[in-house]
Amino acid sequence: xxxxxxxxxxxxxxxxxxxxxxxxxxxxxxxxxxxxxxxxxxxxxxxxxxxxxxxxxxxxxxxxxxxxxxxxxxxxxxxxxxxxxxxxxxxxxxxxxxxxxxxxxxxxxxxxxxxxxxxxxxxxxxxxxxxxxxxxxxxxxxxxxxxxxxxxxxxxxxxxxxxxxxxxxxxxxxxxxxxxxxxxxxxxxxxx
Amino acid sequence: xxxxxxxxxxxxxxxxxxxxxxxxxxxxxxxxxxxxxxxxxxxxxxxxxxxxxxxxxxxxxxxxxxxxxxxxxxxxxxxxxxxxxxxxxxxxxxxxxxxxxxxxxxxxxxxxxxxxxxxxxxxxxxxxxxxxxxxxxxxxxxxxxxxxxxxxxxxxxxxxxxxxxxxxxxxxxxxxxxxxxxxxxxxxxxxxxxxxxxxxxx
Amino acid sequence: xxxxxxxxxxxxxxxxxxxxxxxxxxxxxxxxxxxxxxxxxxxxxxxxxxxxxxxxxxxxxxxxxxxxxxxxxxxxxxxxxxxxxxxxxxxxxxxxxxxxxxxxxxxxxxxxxxxxxxxxxxxxxxxxxxxxxxxxxxxxxxxxxxxxxxxxxxxxxxxxxxxxxxxxxxxxxxxxxxxxxxxxxxxxxxxxxxxxxxxxxxxxxxxxxxxxxxxxxxxxxxxxxxxxxxxxxxxxxxxxxxxxxxxxxxxxxxxxxxxxxxxxxxxxxxxxxxxxxxx
Numbered sequence: 001x002x003x004x005x006x007x008x009x010x011x012x013x014x015x016x017x018x019x020x021x022x023x024x025x026x027x028x029x030x031x032x033x034x035x036x037x038x039x040x041x042x043x044x045x046x047x048x049x050x051x052x053x054x055x056x057x058x059x060x061x062x063x064x065x066x067x068x069x070x071x072x073x074x075x076x077x078x079x080x081x082x083x084x085x086x087x088x089x090x091x092x093x094x095x096x097x098x099x100x101x102x103x104x105x106x107x108x109x110x111x112x113x114x115x116x117x118x119x120x121x122x123x124x125x126x127x128x129x130x131x132x133x134x135x136x137x138x139x140x141x142x143x144x145x146x147x148x149x150x151x152x153x154x155x156x157x158x159x160x161x162x163x164x165x166x167x168x169x170x171x172x173x174x175x176x177x178x179x180x181x182x183x184x185x186x187x188x189x190x191x192x
Numbered sequence: 193x194x195x196x197x198x199x200x201x202x203x204x205x206x207x208x209x210x211x212x213x214x215x216x217x218x219x220x221x222x223x224x225x226x227x228x229x230x231x232x233x234x235x236x237x238x239x240x241x242x243x244x245x246x247x248x249x250x251x252x253x254x255x256x257x258x259x260x261x262x263x264x265x266x267x268x269x270x271x272x273x274x275x276x277x278x279x280x281x282x283x284x285x286x287x288x289x290x291x292x293x294x295x296x297x298x299x300x301x302x303x304x305x306x307x308x309x310x311x312x313x314x315x316x317x318x319x320x321x322x323x324x325x326x327x328x329x330x331x332x333x334x335x336x337x338x339x340x341x342x343x344x345x346x347x348x349x350x351x352x353x354x355x356x357x358x359x360x361x362x363x364x365x366x367x368x369x370x371x372x373x374x375x376x377x378x379x380x381x382x383x384x385x386x387x388x389x390x391x392x393x394x
Numbered sequence: 395x396x397x398x399x400x401x402x403x404x405x406x407x408x409x410x411x412x413x414x415x416x417x418x419x420x421x422x423x424x425x426x427x428x429x430x431x432x433x434x435x436x437x438x439x440x441x442x443x444x445x446x447x448x449x450x451x452x453x454x455x456x457x458x459x460x461x462x463x464x465x466x467x468x469x470x471x472x473x474x475x476x477x478x479x480x481x482x483x484x485x486x487x488x489x490x491x492x493x494x495x496x497x498x499x500x501x502x503x504x505x506x507x508x509x510x511x512x513x514x515x516x517x518x519x520x521x522x523x524x525x526x527x528x529x530x531x532x533x534x535x536x537x538x539x540x541x542x543x544x545x546x547x548x549x550x551x552x553x554x555x556x557x558x559x560x561x562x563x564x565x566x567x568x569x570x571x572x573x574x575x576x577x578x579x580x581x582x583x584x585x586x587x588x589x590x591x592x593x594x595x596x597x598x599x600x601x602x603x604x605x606x607x608x609x610x611x612x613x614x615x616x617x618x619x620x621x622x623x624x625x626x627x628x629x630x631x632x633x634x635x636x637x638x639x640x641x642x643x644x645x646x647x648x649x650x651x652x653x654x655x656x657x658x659x660x661x662x663x664x665x666x667x668x669x670x671x672x673x
Contacts, residue, residue, distance in 0.1 A: 001293065001296030001297060001300060002296050002299055002300055017527070017530060018260075019293060020293065020523055020526060020527040021248075021264075021527055022261075022263065022264035022267070022289075023264075023289070023290060023293040023520055023523045023527075024244070024248060024518060024519060024520040024523060024524050024527055024535070025244070025245065025248055025249045025261065025264040025265065025268060026264050026267050026268045026271070026286055026289065026290060027244075027290070027519040027520035027521070027523070027524070028241045028244035028245045028248065028249070028268065028519040028520075029241065029245065029265075029267075029268025029269065029271050029272075029286075030241075030268070030271060030290075030519070031237045031238065031240065031241030031244075031488065031519055032237070032238050032241050032272075033271060033272070034234060034237065035234040035235070035237060035238050036272065036275065038230070038231075038234050040275070052220060052223070055224070056223050056224060056226075056227040057227065059224055059227050059228050059231065060227040060228065060230055060231035060234075061231065062231065063227075063228045063229075063230075063231025063232045063235060064231040064232070064234045064235040064238075065235065066235065067231070067232050067234075067235025067236055067238075067239060068234075068235040068236075068238040068239055068242075069235075070235075070239070071235065071236065071238070071239020071240070071242070071243075072238070072239055072242050072243075075243070075541070075542045076236070076239055076240060076243070076491070076492060076540065077495065077540050077541045077542065081239075082492065082495065083200055084232060085232065085236065085492050086200055086204065086496065087199075087200045087203040087204045087207070088203065088204075088207055088225075088228055088229050088232045089229050089232040089233055089236065089457055089489075090204070090457040090460070090493075090496075091204040091205070091207045091208045091211075091229075091380070091383065091457075092207055092211060092225060092226065092228070092229025092230075092232075092233075092457075093229060093233065093456060093457040093458045094208075094376065094379065094380055094457045094458055094460065094461040095207070095208045095211035095212060095380055096211055096226075096458065097376050097458035097459070097461070098373070098376040098377040098379065098380045098461060099211070099212065099214065099215060099377075100373050100376070101370075101373035101374050101376060101377040101411065101415075101642075102215050102377075102407070102408040102411055102412075104369065104370055104373050104646070105407050105408070105410075105411045105645070105646055105649055106404040106407050106408070108370075108646055108649050108650045108653065109402075109407055109649040109650065109652065109653040110404075110653060111653075112650050112653060112654070113653070113654060113657050114654055117356075118355065118356070118359045119359075121356055121359040121360060121363065122359045122360075122362055122363040122366065123363065123650065124363065125359070125360045125361075125362075125363025125364055125367070126363040126364070126366040126367040126370070127367070127647055127650075128367070129363065129364045129366075129367030129368060129371075130367040130370055130371060130643045130646070130647060131643060131647070133367075133371055133617050133643075134371075134617070134636065134639050134640040134643050135425030135426055135427065135428070135636055135637070135640050136425060136640035136641065136643070136644060137640070137643070138426075138428060139425060139426075145428065150322070151360055151363075151364060152364055152597075152598065152601060153322075153601060153605070154322045154325050154326055154329075155325055155329055155357050155360040155361070156360055156361045156364040156598050156601055157326055157329075157601040157602060157605055158325060158326045158327075158328075158329025158330045158332070158333065158357050158361075159329060159333055159354075159357045159358045159360060159361030159362075160361055160598055160599055160601055160602050161310050161313075161314060161326075161330045161333075161601075161602040161605075162329065162330045162331075162332070162333025162334045162336075162354065162357070162358075163333060163358070163361070164306055164310055164599075164602055165306065165307055165310050165311065165330070165334060166333070166334055166337050167306070168302045168303075168306035168307045168310075169307065171298055171299075171302050171306075172298075172299050172302055172303065175295040175298055175299045176299075178291055178292075178295050179292070179295055186287065186288075186291050187284045187287060187288065215405065215408050216405060233489075236488060236489065236492075237488050240488045240517050240519070241488075241519060243516070243517075243538075244517070244518065244519050247537050247538050248518075248535070248537070251537070252537075293523050294521075294522065294523065297522050297523055297526055297578075297579065298522070298578075301522075301575075301578030301579055301582075301583075302578065304578070304582050304583065305574075305577050305578045305581070305582040305608060306574075306578070309582065309606050309608060310602055310606060312606070313602070313605055313606035313607075361598060364598040365595075365598050368594045368595055368596075368597045368598055369594065369595050370643065370646050371594040371597075371615060371617070371639070371643070372462055372593050372594030372595045372615055374415065374638075374639055374642040374643065374646075375461070375462040375594060375615045375616040375617075375635065375639065376458075376459075376461045376462045377411075377415055377642075378415055378419070378616060378635040378638050378639060378642075379461030379462055379464065379465075379616075379631075379635070380461060381415055381416055381419055381638070382419065382631055382634065382635065385416065385419055385420060386631075391420050392419060392420065392634060393418075393419060393420055393421055393422035393634065
């Protein structure tokens with residue numbers, strides 16, 4: 001794939017495309033791995049039969065089997081499939097993520113303390129971004145959206161760009177380590 | 193107030209309330225709905241994975257004679273050997289294959305879009321205060337992560353400026369995170385108050 | 395008193411946040427909506443496209459992020475439908491195409507012809523690799539669309555083989571693969587204009603791409619959605635959520651300031667131990 005970037009040799013481009021297509025297919029098999037893990041863990045819980053755990057695990061496995069069977073047999077655009085997707089999956093996951101709004105408020109109250117100049121800069125920047133992006137901020141003071149935008153477009157841009165370039169260089173170094181066999185942690189072994 | 197008569201809206205809203213009830217206390221309704229939605233999500237992944245295997249693997253192989261697709265299919269099946277300890281090492285082969293593809297793509301893509309284009313964009317005329325902050329800030333952030341020399345005295349000036357610039361970026365990230373989390377919750381409340389109870393103001 | 399406040403039950407905080415969100419939704423204040431420049435620039439770009447121009451919309455989001463993106467995605471689809479642009483949908487998250495079906499059903503595309511005006515091609519696994527593979531030959535990776543019909547000869551895909559043949563790619567993104575992967579594999583190497591409907595968490599990360607013109611514009615979270623709805627003249631959920639967004643931000647800032655005031659007052663109370671944290 002890297003060679004295909006440097007050389008416009010048709011067989012190389014075709015080989016690169018073939019490898020990519022194979023990668024797509026292997027990824028499709030990988031989708032089932034999380035489900036296999038879930039099935040193993042929850043079957044174990046059912047067999048242990050502790051308190052109500054067996055009921056919850058049973059519900060999970062029934063939902064899993066039902067959706068998988070329906071999706072394989074009728075396709076994911078089937079009416080019943082879409083019904084359960086919209087009625088259970090979408091609200092379930094959306095609410096779990098939405099609840100983090102509560103936790104961020106609680107964490108902001110308990111942990112966000114101005115102890116030095118860095119944390120002061122952080123809080124002021126956060127306040128300007130938060131108030132600059134909502135109508136009430138503009139109603140309170142025209143400076144909130146103006147300076148909030150400046151903070152996003154200038155120092156934030158500089159910070160993000162620096163981190164992006166640094167992360168890019170780091171990513172390439174990490175990739176080279178993987179390709180040269182120095183980094184083996186992704187295989188589940190030690191890195192040496 | 194116009195309460196919905198749709199079964200789907202009722203199930204979705206009750207599921208939402210069951211998950212939300214966790215903030216008060218862990219309870220059986222929360223646990224049940226949580227397990228149900230995880231099950232649905234895993235079943236969905238299986239259904240779509242199967243669709244891809246059928247349309248991009250089985251059908252071209254059997255109906256169009258592309259028998260070379262046996263190789264990725266075999267690699268995909270080998271992934272599951274990790275659940276059987278005596279042959280678990282075999283699953284490293286497809287994992288290494290995927291890592292190789294990912295690394296090749298990342299290296300070839302990162303150089304252009306994340307490094308070259310961003311460095312190019314940083315070459316701007318230092319004729320305004322903002323441009324000066326952008327250029328010096330970017331250098332400052334990059335120099336903050338160079339540990340060749342200790343960041344003390346005159347050598348520490350630019351990295352320290354970079355540190356402050358990063359604090360602004362982290363503050364912007366926090367502010368944006370708050371904005372995002374509140375938007376997510378508003379989305380949920382719009383379903384409950386709007387679609388279900390019909391009390392939304394506009 | 396200070397100790398009581400400091401040890402306040404976190405459920406009181408949750409209740410205040412909940413009320414700060416719910417009350418403005420039920421009784422809106424009607425605060426004005428402003429349009430950000432990145433949203434306006436995306437609107438102008440799409441508005442300048444001639445009818446029947448193909449636009450790729452990629453739903454790379456899970457339901458967790460979709461709660462924030464739905465209003466922006468629907469506003470975008472409404473604009474594309476109003477301009478009679480061909481909408482080619484796909485997803486690189488397994489949940490993306492299902493969420494796109496929901497968005498299409500709630501947009502003006504509901505009244506248009508599937509297969510001729512718009513299509514949902516479905517999902518391809520593989521993340522960044524899949525994006526790169528699809529970009530080189532779209533139909534080869536989607537032999538069937540999301541509804542199970544063959545994509546061979548489909549009218550909406552006429553004249554389109556690779557991503558170079560489309561005029562704009564918009565990714566409705568809440569994670570990885572997302573904007574960065576699209577820019578790396580398609581936007582920059584194939585020089586296709588890119589835009590995004592994006593969760594707020596990732597907004598600061600996009601400023602380098604916007605500044606370097608690797609992104610033509612974006613609809614950031616619900617605020618961007620409200621602005622876009624104002625531009626297309628179709629006020630909907632994005633607009634209705636902005637009052638709640640305003641009040642909730644004030645509530646969060648109130649708690650941050652209150653926490654700091656309590657902490658400062660406790661530290662300076664006579665007889666209390668000073669210190670803790672770097673100076």
